[in-house]
Amino acid sequence: MQSVAVPGPIPWDAPAVTRRAADSREIEFAQLFEEYSAPIHNYVLRMVGDPDRAADITQDTFIKAYRKLDTVTEATSTRSWLYRIATNTAIDDMRRRRMVTPMGNDAPAFANRPDQSPGPEAQVMASTLDERVHRALMQLRPNHRQCLLLSDLDDMSAQQIGDVMGLSYPAVRTLLCRARGEMRRALSAEGFAR
Amino acid sequence: MTGHRHESFEELISASLTGDLTAVERQRLDSHLDTCSQCRSTLAAFADQRRIMAGLRHVGPPRDLDARVRSGIEQGRLASLPWWRRPAVIFAGVGGGLAAVAGALLAIVLLNGSPDGPQVGDATPSASGTILLSATPLATLPPPVRSGAPSAAPSQSAGTSAETSPAEASPTEAPITASPEPDVYLALTGPFDNLALTIRHGPTGETIAEIDTPSGPPIAAELSPDGQWLAYITRFGESGLNEVRATRIAEGIPSDNPEELPPVDSPIEVGETIVLGESVAGSPFLEHLAWSSNSQYLGYTLSDASANSTDVWIFQPGVGKPRQVTNVGNAYAGSWIPGSAGTSQFWISTAGDEPMSYLRPFRDSAGGGSGPGDPAENPISTAEGIFQPLLSPNGSRAIYWKGRMQQSGDKWLFVESGQPYLSEHSEDFEFASERPLFSDLTVGRDAFTTAAIAWGADGDAYAVWRTQWTGIPQGGDKLYPDPQRVYFGHATDPRGLTQAHAIDEADLPEGASVVDVKVSPTGRHLLITALRPIGGVQEAPRASLLLVERNTGAVADEVLALGSADDGWFGPPAFEALTETGTP
Numbered sequence: 118m119q120s121v122a123v124p125g126p127i128p129w130d131a132p133a134v135t136r137r138a139a140d141s142r143e144i145e146f147a148q149l150f151e152e153y154s155a156p157i158h159n160y161v162l163r164m165v166g167d168p169d170r171a172a173d174i175t176q177d178t179f180i181k182a183y184r185k186l187d188t189v190t191e192a193t194s195t196r197s198w199l200y201r202i203a204t205n206t207a208i209d210d211m212r213r214r215r216m217v218t219p220m221g222n223d224a225p226a227f228a229n230r231p232d233q234s235p236g237p238e239a240q241v242m243a244s245t246l247d248e249r250v251h252r253a254l255m256q257l258r259p260n261h262r263q264c265l266l267l268s269d270l271d272d273m274s275a276q277q278i279g280d281v282m283g284l285s286y287p288a289v290r291t292l293l294c295r296a297r298g299e300m301r302r303a304l305s306a307e308g309f310a311r
Numbered sequence: 312m313t314g315h316r317h318e319s320f321e322e323l324i325s326a327s328l329t330g331d332l333t334a335v336e337r338q339r340l341d342s343h344l345d346t347c348s349q350c351r352s353t354l355a356a357f358a359d360q361r362r363i364m365a366g367l368r369h370v371g372p373p374r375d376l377d378a379r380v381r382s383g384i385e386q387g388r389l390a391s392l393p394w395w396r397r398p399a400v401i402f403a404g405v406g407g408g409l410a411a412v413a414g415a416l417l418a419i420v421l422l423n424g425s426p427d428g429p430q431v432g433d434a435t436p437s438a439s440g441t442i443l444l445s446a447t448p449l450a451t452l453p454p455p456v457r458s459g460a461p462s463a464a465p466s467q468s469a470g471t472s473a474e475t476s477p478a479e480a481s482p483t484e485a486p487i488t489a490s491p492e493p494d495v496y497l498a499l500t501g502p503f504d505n506l507a508l509t510i511r512h513g514p515t516g517e518t519i520a521e522i523d524t525p526s527g528p529p530i531a532a533e534l535s536p537d538g539q540w541l542a543y544i545t546r547f548g549e550s551g552l553n554e555v556r557a558t559r560i561a562e563g564i565p566s567d568n569p570e571e572l573p574p575v576d577s578p579i580e581v582g583e584t585i586v587l588g589e590s591v592a593g594s595p596f597l598e599h600l601a602w603s604s605n606s607q608y609l610g611y612t613l614s615d616a617s618a619n620s621t622d623v624w625i626f627q628p629g630v631g632k633p634r635q636v637t638n639v640g641n642a643y644a645g646s647w648i649p650g651s652a653g654t655s656q657f658w659i660s661t662a663g664d665e666p667m668s669y670l671r672p673f674r675d676s677a678g679g680g681s682g683p684g685d686p687a688e689n690p691i692s693t694a695e696g697i698f699q700p701l702l703s704p705n706g707s708r709a710i711y712w713k714g715r716m717q718q719s720g721d722k723w724l725f726v727e728s729g730q731p732y733l734s735e736h737s738e739d740f741e742f743a744s745e746r747p748l749f750s751d752l753t754v755g756r757d758a759f760t761t762a763a764i765a766w767g768a769d770g771d772a773y774a775v776w777r778t779q780w781t782g783i784p785q786g787g788d789k790l791y792p793d794p795q796r797v798y799f800g801h802a803t804d805p806r807g808l809t810q811a812h813a814i815d816e817a818d819l820p821e822g823a824s825v826v827d828v829k830v831s832p833t834g835r836h837l838l839i840t841a842l843r844p845i846g847g848v849q850e851a852p853r854a855s856l857l858l859v860e861r862n863t864g865a866v867a868d869e870v871l872a873l874g875s876a877d878d879g880w881f882g883p884p885a886f887e888a889l890t891e892t893g894t895p
Contacts, residue, residue, distance in 0.1 A: 150377060150380065154372050154376060154377070155369070155371055155372060156369075158370070158371065158372035158376070159369050159370055159371075162370050163367065168370075168373075172372065172373050172376065172379075175372055175376060176376060176379045176380050176383055177383070179380040180380055180383040180384055181523065183380075183384050184384075184523075209526070246363075246366075247367060247368045250363055250364070250367055251367070265364065266364075268328075268329055268361075269360070269361045269364035269365055270364055270365065270367060272365075274329055274330070274331060275326065275329060275331045290322055290325065290326050290331060291322060293325050293326070293329075294321050294322040294324075294325035294326070297321075297325050297357050297360060298321065300360055301356050301357070301360060304360060304363070309359075309363070
């Protein structure tokens with residue numbers, strides 16, 4: 118998938134932007150971007166498994182965040198709020214892809230290539246640990262993957278995960294337990310011992 | 312040790328890894344782990360897993376992300392490619408044979424000669440070719456006047472017999488007593504990779520609200536009676552799924568009448584949209600939105616394909632959240648009893664060999680309400696054999712379905728003797744004096760599997776479309792019932808619907824198909840959202856919003872296209888409810 122055409126990098130400190138940086142909204146957003154763009158991108162990448170899509174979703178997350186910046190209050194956890202936007206944007210993206218026939222010029226570039234991959238066993242042996250864990254993650258249901266990533270990658274508590282996913286505390290605990298069970302099986306299929 | 316017990320400890324083991332255990336739970340888990348090797352093994356596996364996950368490589372964002380975000384903010388566009396970038400079955404391959412329609416904002420499109428001449432039972436033709444509606448764009452028309460009770464509006468039924476002379480008034484003599492144009496309509500416009508869904512003011516075309524990230528084109532819309540909310544359904548591309556949403560488009564205006572309740576306030580701000588759920592697409596029984604007359608509730612149906620279950624949900628603007636109200640797996644939203652205060656009453660139907668309808672109470676003051684349940688438990692009233700009663704706006708009439716239903720895939724359909732009926736609906740919730748809606752069809756074991764039905768605000772006019780007929784067509788050399796035609800009738804017309812009640816074939820552009828129909832408060836105009844074929848997969852979906860004035864006999868219907876004819880998807884529209892005085 119391609120992203121929208123961008124006329125060229127527009128650095129944050131470009132004159133026009135600098136003028137606007139006087140605006141507290143701009144400063145607040147710049148801080149938000151600096152602090153969270155990397156972890157949000159990493160989270161989204163692990164969610165969708167595709168670098169181009171992850172970049173687009175992260176981009177959209179921050180565009181939406183900018184538009185909704187006024188809605189953040191002191192009582193709102195900025196982190197949970199931003200992760201919620203990212204999660205919803207990623208889910209929207211996954212839904213769209215699940216719901217359309219994978220054909221045409223937007224299909225993954227590798228879809229039409231002949232399958233030259235090695236067999237499962239050789240694949241496991243040849244892959245890096247990171248690739249194997251990532252493959253296991255991608256076997257999980259999206260909501261299981263989400264809560265596992267928020268817990269173990271982003272170190273969120275059940276309460277924080279609930280804020281992001283719109284779930285109650287008990288519901289998160291149950292979901293997380295199921296996700297761990299599912300991940301255990303997926304890791305086992307990737308050759309992890311336990 | 313049973314598996315079930317291990318399961319309950321697994322949740323504690325999982326929670327222990329993130330410090331989410333109470334002291335009591337910690338003690339309980341520790342005691343258990345002392346004696347259970349299986350759970351110790353689970354703890355070790357989960358702990359390993361957490362370490363593995365935490366050790367995943369962090370992948371940084373692309374270097375130009377900040378520039379892309381800034382560019383997106385400045386250009387007001389998002390990066391994600393919309394679903395219509397991909398080939399879509401119904402849009403692709405239909406061909407580009409669309410007759411070119413002028414791109415003017417509003418334009419008279421067609422004034423067709425009737426291909427068939429007078430139809431059996433039609434009113435006497437009037438002067439041919441008379442244009443009732445001004446060719447002036449609607450935006451410059453005088454302000455809409457909705458004076459007089461709706462029943463005073465002339466009933467210009469196609470097929471009205473000589474005995475029903477009041478309905479035969481020549482179209483040229485019939486004053487338009489209410490505005491035919493919608494209060495609002497939806498529009499999906501822009502280049503295919505950056506479409507914007509907007510809600511527009513009907514008379515002026517001005518944007519009232521812009522909706523972020525539309526999932527697909529809108530196919531149904533209903534305005535809350537207080538005008539604060541637009542509920543609508545959008546397609547999710549060719550996924551076979553719909554999304555139900557509601558956007559708050561206005562603040563409530565308190566009434567001057569101190570006896571009237573204040574408008575329903577909501578935690579959701581004007582301009583915000585709430586997603587109310589997703590559902591299987593393609594069934595008119597599912598694509599039905601029902602507002603209560605006090606605007607306290609929106610009733611709708613969600614069908615979950617993975618669970619093979621269909622249940623009724625409600626959205627309470629005052630609470631700001633949707634909630635599931637049935638859990639029986641075969642329940643469908645019907646209609647609210649209009650005018651109820653304190654307690655709203657809602658007809659909910661269950662599909663089955665013999666469908667049923669149950670009238671359920673909803674206490675208006677109840678905040679979140681109780682959990683989902685069985686509509687058959689202690690209903691106010693039960694109607695055996697009746698499915699999805701659609702009450703006329705004043706509640707005095709109903710159109711509903713009868714017949715044998717079966718589940719086919721993820722939808723419930725009529726498989727035997729299914730057809731819609733028209734009846735009176737009494738104050739004690741009885742359906743009386745029923746008659747088949749289509750009077751010239753021999754049903755027998757054949758059936759309509761489904762059809763879409765809409766009442767007009769006058770409580771007399773109604774439209775039926777998307778008819779799916781399982782039997783042999785009965786129209787002689789014409790397809791009847793025809794799924795591509797709209798049948799327009801009036802409850803006061805004793806003959807119901809016949810083949811002659813189909814609107815003119817030429818009302819729709821070539822190759823177009825009907826997505827949605829609304830009957831305007833005039834009782835003689837239809838607003839049709841017509842899906843138009845597009846030329847290729849890289850084109851955005853298109854639909855015309857057509858205002859059809861129904862004429863009879865040799866006088867062809869008049870059709871006016873609202874919105875820009877070539878540039879986007881326009882419709883469905885929505886009307887504000889008329890009050891008892893006939894004003895919105």
